[in-house]
Amino acid sequence: MNYIQHMIRVLKFQEDVYREIITNNKLSLWYTSINVSILGIIYGLSSIHFSRYILSHEISEDLSSQIKLMIVLIGVSLSFLIHGALSLFVWVFSRGFGGSTFFLPVYLALGIAYISLWPLAPALAAFQVKIGGTITHFYSLAAILYGVAVMFHAIKSASGLPFNRMLVVIAVVIIYIGCFMYLWAM
Helix, strand or coil, rough: CCCHHHHHHHCCCCCCCHHHCCCCCCCCHHHHHHHHHHEEEEEEEHHHHHHHHHHHHHHHHHCCCCHHHHHHHHHHHHHHHHHHHHHHHHHHHHHHCCCCCCCCHHHHHHHHHHHHHHHHHHHHHHCCCCCCCHHHHHHHHHHHHHHHHHHHHHHHHCCCCCCHHHHHHHHHHHHHHHHHHHHHHH
8 A cells, every 4th residue: 555545544534554554664654754744844834825914015025935944844843843742642641541551653643643634734824823714713623623533543543542541531632732722821
């Protein structure tokens, strides 16, 4: 199977695809790198596009290619940073509820599942510059729910937890991250 076929299976909630990819020779590292990098690129390009809403029109038109490249690279590095932090949170909580003690399968499975977050990146960039109406909110909510559902199956496959415990893990992770974001925003 190739990348496209594997990602279609990921997006269709097929849990067995993660074990198949992770046990293949370094294929999961490539898929994780590709998916997390593309999410960062989409976010960076969206940030450049929406920069005209917070900068004066003349400044946003005059952004040099070096600044645009830097914004995209910052998006990629931010994507990897968030991926690593989310993987660590998920691993700690899934391990606490009896999941696998190995970190790398959780890290790789979440990286593979990051393809489901690609549609969310432009909406996030729009929200950061305070653009967005009702349609953007519904679009973001649908993208978040779909991303969480795909990641749920990725974590479940990597941690080996049963469905009920996985629900508790996801709830605890969402509550923890929500509280952390609330405290950070204050």
